[in-house]
Amino acid sequence: MTSQYAAELCTLLVDDNFGELFATIFATLIQYDRLTLPRLRAYSRLPDNQLHHGLAAMIQQHLVYHYTSYEEGLTYYEPNLQSAYSLVRSGKILELIEDRLGKYAATLMSTIMFLGHAQVSYLETLPELQPQQTVTTEEDEQLDEDHEPKPEVNGINGEGEDPLPQQPFLLHPTLKVLAAHGYIHRVREAHFQSYADNVLDCERQIKARPHVKQLKGKKLEEKVLELTAEMLRERLDGDLTRGLMFNGVPRGAKRRRGAGGTDGPNKKARVDYAVDDDEEEEEENEWSDDEMGGDTVPMDAGITVRVNYEKLDVALRNRRFLDLAEQDCSPATIEVYDNLLRRIEYQTKECRDSAEIPREGEEGEQYSAPVSLAVLAEDVDPLLDLTGSIGPMEVSQPVNKRGKRLLDDDTNGADHNESNGVSSGANRPYEVDQHLSLLAQPPLNLTSKRMVHGLISWTVEFRHLARKLRHLELERMIEARYGDVALRVVRVLHAKGKLDEKRLQEISLLPFKDLRQVLASMQSGGFVDLQEVPRDAQRQPSRTIYLWFYDPDRIRSSILEDTYKAMSRCLQRLRFERSRLKEFLEKTERSDVKGNEERYLSEAELTLLDQWRAKEALLLGEVARLDEMVAVMRDY
Amino acid sequence: MSRFGAKKGKKLPGAEFTWDADPNGEPDTAPTPLFPKFTVPRARPLNPREQLQVDLYRQLREQFHDGPYYSVLKGASSSSKKGSAQRASFDPFHGMPSYSGRYQKKKRDIPYLRGRPYAVMKFFPRDDLWQTIEPNFKPGQSLDGWVPQGARTGVKRGFEVDEEEEEDAVKRPKGEDEEAGEEDLLDGDEDPEEEIVDDNFEEDEDEMGGDYNAEQYFDGGDDEFGDDGFGDGGGGGDEDTY
Numbered sequence: 001m002t003s004q005y006a007a008e009l010c011t012l013l014v015d016d017n018f019g020e021l022f023a024t025i026f027a028t029l030i031q032y033d034r035l036t037l038p039r040l041r042a043y044s045r046l047p048d049n050q051l052h053h054g055l056a057a058m059i060q061q062h063l064v065y066h067y068t069s070y071e072e073g074l075t076y077y078e079p080n081l082q083s084a085y086s087l088v089r090s091g092k093i094l095e096l097i098e099d100r101l102g103k104y105a106a107t108l109m110s111t112i113m114f115l116g117h118a119q120v121s122y123l124e125t126l127p128e129l130q131p132q133q134t135v136t137t138e139e140d141e142q143l144d145e146d147h148e149p150k151p152e153v154n155g156i157n158g159e160g161e162d163p164l165p166q167q168p169f170l171l172h173p174t175l176k177v178l179a180a181h182g183y184i185h186r187v188r189e190a191h192f193q194s195y196a197d198n199v200l201d202c203e204r205q206i207k208a209r210p211h212v213k214q215l216k217g218k219k220l221e222e223k224v225l226e227l228t229a230e231m232l233r234e235r236l237d238g239d240l241t242r243g244l245m246f247n248g249v250p251r252g253a254k255r256r257r258g259a260g261g262t263d264g265p266n267k268k269a270r271v272d273y274a275v276d277d278d279e280e281e282e283e284e285n286e287w288s289d290d291e292m293g294g295d296t297v298p299m300d301a302g303i304t305v306r307v308n309y310e311k312l313d314v315a316l317r318n319r320r321f322l323d324l325a326e327q328d329c330s331p332a333t334i335e336v337y338d339n340l341l342r343r344i345e346y347q348t349k350e351c352r353d354s355a356e357i358p359r360e361g362e363e364g365e366q367y368s369a370p371v372s373l374a375v376l377a378e379d380v381d382p383l384l385d386l387t388g389s390i391g392p393m394e395v396s397q398p399v400n401k402r403g404k405r406l407l408d409d410d411t412n413g414a415d416h417n418e419s420n421g422v423s424s425g426a427n428r429p430y431e432v433d434q435h436l437s438l439l440a441q442p443p444l445n446l447t448s449k450r451m452v453h454g455l456i457s458w459t460v461e462f463r464h465l466a467r468k469l470r471h472l473e474l475e476r477m478i479e480a481r482y483g484d485v486a487l488r489v490v491r492v493l494h495a496k497g498k499l500d501e502k503r504l505q506e507i508s509l510l511p512f513k514d515l516r517q518v519l520a521s522m523q524s525g526g527f528v529d530l531q532e533v534p535r536d537a538q539r540q541p542s543r544t545i546y547l548w549f550y551d552p553d554r555i556r557s558s559i560l561e562d563t564y565k566a567m568s569r570c571l572q573r574l575r576f577e578r579s580r581l582k583e584f585l586e587k588t589e590r591s592d593v594k595g596n597e598e599r600y601l602s603e604a605e606l607t608l609l610d611q612w613r614a615k616e617a618l619l620l621g622e623v624a625r626l627d628e629m630v631a632v633m634r635d636y
Numbered sequence: 637m638s639r640f641g642a643k644k645g646k647k648l649p650g651a652e653f654t655w656d657a658d659p660n661g662e663p664d665t666a667p668t669p670l671f672p673k674f675t676v677p678r679a680r681p682l683n684p685r686e687q688l689q690v691d692l693y694r695q696l697r698e699q700f701h702d703g704p705y706y707s708v709l710k711g712a713s714s715s716s717k718k719g720s721a722q723r724a725s726f727d728p729f730h731g732m733p734s735y736s737g738r739y740q741k742k743k744r745d746i747p748y749l750r751g752r753p754y755a756v757m758k759f760f761p762r763d764d765l766w767q768t769i770e771p772n773f774k775p776g777q778s779l780d781g782w783v784p785q786g787a788r789t790g791v792k793r794g795f796e797v798d799e800e801e802e803e804d805a806v807k808r809p810k811g812e813d814e815e816a817g818e819e820d821l822l823d824g825d826e827d828p829e830e831e832i833v834d835d836n837f838e839e840d841e842d843e844m845g846g847d848y849n850a851e852q853y854f855d856g857g858d859d860e861f862g863d864d865g866f867g868d869g870g871g872g873g874d875e876d877t878y
Contacts, residue, residue, distance in 0.1 A: 018706055050746050056760060075761040075764050088693075091693030119753070189758055590739040590740055618679060621682040621687070624686060624693070
């Protein structure tokens with residue numbers, strides 16, 4: 001990832017978020033990659049004091065790896081591009097969490113981001129995590145009703161005024177929810193060293209073991225490899241989900257109610273179905289469950305937590321699939337798919353097994369954890385109208401098999417079912433299955449069916465879908481740049497492999513002129529390329545075959561670079577725009593003006609401020625969009 | 637296809653691209669237009685979700701900016717050291733502190749680390765930064781049960797440049813001694829001093845580019861009533877000759 005534009009982008013992001021000092025250190029580290037403190041001081045030309053403090057703060061924010069080598073005792077510093085890059089994703093992540101787990105969770109998450117990593121005991125003391133500011137009133141009320149009499153909580157810090165005792169109570173459940181989802185994880189010492197350093201360190205330790213020392217040659221290599229992988233897993237493991245999952249669902253996972261789910265009937269339905277209050281919408285309620293009585297203990301105060309970006313990538317990827325499905329499926333199907341993906345997400349730790357995206361065609365099939373149909377049928381909101389959006393049900397008339405009659409009857413049957421949407425409880429799994437089968441249809445194949453121990457289960461083929469996403473993205477780009485003719489040519493090339501011009505023309509049914517123009521312009525853009533295959537040793541042009549080809553891998557990496565570049569240009573533009581308005585913006589940031597702009601700023605200035613905000617939002621939004629492309633090309 | 641059809645007026649390869657065939661095309665020799673037609677692509681307006689994401693990003697960034705770590709490089713100010721480069725680049729028109737600057741957002745040039753506990757010290761490199769984070773920390777002692785493994789000798793590598801060696805000479809032996817735990821009693825007093833000395837040294841070095849100071853070479857010689865009279869004032873460096 002240490003390409004020029006990626007480096008530039010990361011430096012700009014650090015600058016945008018943390019200021020010039022961090023950016024200077026970061027840029028120096030990127031340029032020289034691995035430096036000891038004296039070297040870093042010499043290259044960055046920063047005074048000692050600033051450098052020390054800056055480095056310490058950057059380590060706190062996980063922007064810098066450090067490694068103290070065993071033999072020399074010297075400490076080396078390295079830039080952590082991955083976490084610098086994930087700064088750009090913070091908005092997306094917070095939005096996701098707010099959407100799923102509520103406002104307070106988002107506040108907590110942003111606080112953890114703000115602190116880099118933080119101990120739970122420290123989080124307890126922070127004023128901004130006090131509930132009265134952030135929690136919506138209804139949640140607060142709910143909390144009062146439900147948990148006032150808990151002696152345990154009051155025992156912890158019962159003294160003080162009224163809102164205080166609640167605070168750790170809301171904090172700890174929310175922390176637990178985040179941990180159970182895997183959105184935060186425990187910080188281990190190894191997280192501060194780069195991956196390569198960790199590997200080397202493990203290898204060194206393993207090779208020093210006596211029983212490994214006896215081995216030789218290939219056996220030794222294999223053994224070391226195996227043990228290293230094991231040790232690495234052990235060291236880097238910050239998983240906090242253990243013990244927090246309940247029936248494969250993180251505690252506090254908010255069940256999403258159907259779109260039209262008004263609260264009153266919802267509750268009645270719940271009683272009818274005798275679903276336990278595990279299904280309550282408020283996340284807090286889940287802790288009052290008897291079966292989890294032991295779990296009301298707060299989170300261990302000594303644990304240090306930070307944001308787990310890998311897991312969040314999984315969540316964001318699932319959301320992306322959902323968007324993909326939304327294009328041509330009914331809302332009910334989306335809802336079912338959402339449930340499936342949610343279930344899978346709980347069991348998926350990261351997007352890929354391998355560090356790099358495998359090459360096109362070599363990725364094999366990698367299925368997600370299977371989710372059985374029965375579980376899924378339970379998950380799906382019982383009020384969701386599943387029958388309305390799929391075709392007529394065969395179950396409703398098993399007898400009638402004649403063509404025209406069937407249609408009429410079916411329509412009636414469906415209507416009947418719809419009218420009291422809940423009544424179809426018995427064949428609920430079947431309906432869910434139908435929806436999932438709909439999703440499994442080509443061309444997207446969003447799901448796939450499998451039998452696990454004789455039970456019908458549904459999985460998602462991630463690699464296939466990630467590839468599909470990439471192709472869609474590339475095709476969209478090609479169409480936007482070169483038009484639909486080019487898209488057609490590219491598709492033909494992709495389907496057929498390498499083709500000479502004549503064959504290509506025959507298959508794509510395009511006139512020569514168009515074809516050549518399009519091919520030439522695409523070649524100059526780097527999307528297709530030409531291979532020469534000489535028929536004799538002289539390599540005469542007349543006796544050479546020219547084959548056009550389209551290599552998605554190559555294009556992916558070049559597009560990725562272009563995207564980094566575009567993002568960094570956006571940020572640079574933003575910086576320039578800011579410098580143009582510098583005086584004005586400084587005025588708005590004055591401690592007396594900030595917060596009561598209406599009072600101190602004139603009419604024109606207020607409009608200017610609004611304009612500036614809109615402009616900034618547009619540029620940042622563009623960066624976020626480009627980041628989505630980066631995610632597709634690099635992370636998913 | 638037509639090429640192999642053996643038509644009588646066989647075209648040359650590439651003939652279909654001649655400008656004659658395309659009445660709208662410009663000849664190759666035409667000057668490139670100064671302002672070619674270009675449709676500026678416009679970004680879609682943000683949808684509500686994106687707007688929310690951007691707002692959250694800005695909110696977090698704002699939080700970072702107001703937080704203790706946000707720091708800018710020191711700009712020129714009238715209070716900077718005389719003769720330094722910063723002083724020279726001071727802007728006399730806008731740089732003067734004024735009354736209206738009272739409400740201006742203060743920007744720190746060094747991250748403020750004291751504001752919060754750093755309970756897990758081992759997350760930070762021990763030799764370089766522990767003292768920065770925890771001013772009370774003495775390099776010799778072990779903190780939360782963690783003892784440095786093995787003897788760490790300050791081995792000087794062969795390829796270090798001269799300017800560093802001097803720093804090393806100031807720092808390293810002290811570091812060794814302290815690690816051996818011999819000077820435990822004095823440590824508390826010495827540490828801040830050491831830092832200050834080091835700092836000064838660094839700045840001086842920037843100015844002079846090393847121990848040798850060519851500008852003062854002759855000054856030192858002029859001063860005939862000087863301490864030694866041997867004219868090696870260049871080594872003296874800091875002494876004021878006037």
